[in-house]
Every structure is written in C-alpha cells, then in structure tokens.
Amino acid sequence: MNMHKYEKIWLFFGTGTLLVFLIIVGISAFYMGNQPPSCAVTLDPEKVDEWPPFDEPGLKQIGDNEYQLTVVASAFHFDVGTDDGVVQIPKGATVHVSATTKDVIHGFELVGTNVNMMLEPGYISTYTNTFKNSGTYTLLCNEYCGTGHHLMTATIEVIE
Numbered sequence: 001m002n003m004h005k006y007e008k009i010w011l012f013f014g015t016g017t018l019l020v021f022l023i024i025v026g027i028s029a030f031y032m033g034n035q036p037p038s039c040a041v042t043l044d045p046e047k048v049d050e051w052p053p054f055d056e057p058g059l060k061q062i063g064d065n066e067y068q069l070t071v072v073a074s075a076f077h078f079d080v081g082t083d084d085g086v087v088q089i090p091k092g093a094t095v096h097v098s099a100t101t102k103d104v105i106h107g108f109e110l111v112g113t114n115v116n117m118m119l120e121p122g123y124i125s126t127y128t129n130t131f132k133n134s135g136t137y138t139l140l141c142n143e144y145c146g147t148g149h150h151l152m153t154a155t156i157e158v159i160e
C-alpha cells in the first residue's frame with residue numbers, strides 16, 4: 001500500500017499522542033491513585049435522619065487537624081449542624097465531607113475549591129479537601145431542584 005508522506009506523519013502523530021494520554025491516565029489512576037469521586041455508598045433516603053452520621057450533621061474533629069463534615073441537603077436547605085448555616089474550619093485543616101439528600105437531586109459546590117459533587121437520593125457523596133487559604137466560601141446547590149433552588153446556600157469560614 002502506498003501512503004503519502006504527510007499521511008504517515010499524521011498517523012504517527014495521532015497514535016503517539018493517544019499513547020501519551022493513555023500512559024498519563026494509567027500512571028495517574030494506578031500509580032498515584034487518582035480516582036473520580038464515587039457514589040458507591042448507599043443509604044435509605046427515607047431514613048436519613050436516623051442514619052449515622054447523618055443523624056447528627058455538622059463538623060466533628062476526628063484527628064490532629066482533621067475533621068469530618070456531615071451535610072444533609074433537602075429542598076431548599078443545607079443542614080450543616082448550625083442554626084445560621086455557617087461552619088468554621090481552622091486554616092490548613094483536612095476536611096472529609098460526607099453528604100446526602102433527603103428528597104431530590106441537589107448539587108454540592110464549594111465555590112473557589114475543587115469540592116463539587118452531585119447529591120443523589122440513596123447515595124452518600126464524599127470528598128476530602130484541605131483548606132490552605134483562609135476566607136469565606138459559599139456552599140451552593142448547582143443542580144436545579146425547585147422553586148427555592150437559588151436560596152439553597154451555606155457558608156464555610158476558614159479561619160486562622
């Protein structure tokens with residue numbers, strides 16, 4: 001088969017970039033352990049209020065500068081365990097976020113961070129984030145969930 005020189009170059013280039021990307025994804029997934037956040041943990045969405053840790057939402061210290069933040073979402077509210085919807089986290093703390101929803105699908109986006117999850121009824125969504133910079137971060141719902149969707153916020157304050 002007679003192939004044009006440029007065709008050979010582009011075939012080589014295309015195959016080469018594909019191999020480079022596959023190697024990068026392989027190293028990232030299997031050597032560095034990067035996995036997409038998984039929703040493989042389930043619960044009964046009718047019994048969220050009785051299901052630990054969602055029976056007591058809020059921030060709990062679980063180690064040296066390590067915290068567990070449990071959040072229950074429902075239309076149109078994030079229950080973060082405080083009356084004013086504000087959670088204070090010390091700067092530099094590692095926070096394991098665990099969240100679920102009681103009713104419909106909600107979003108869980110902590111603006112300005114990589115924390116961005118979808119909350120689905122019957123599933124527990126988790127994400128671990130280290131807050132290196134102090135400041136005020138807004139937690140908002142980014143999945144349209146009904147008439148009060150735009151009011152669905154909470155606040156995370158990272159303090160010195």
Ligand SMILES: [Cu+2]
Pocket residue numbers: 106107141142143144145146149150152
């Ligand atoms: Cu919403």
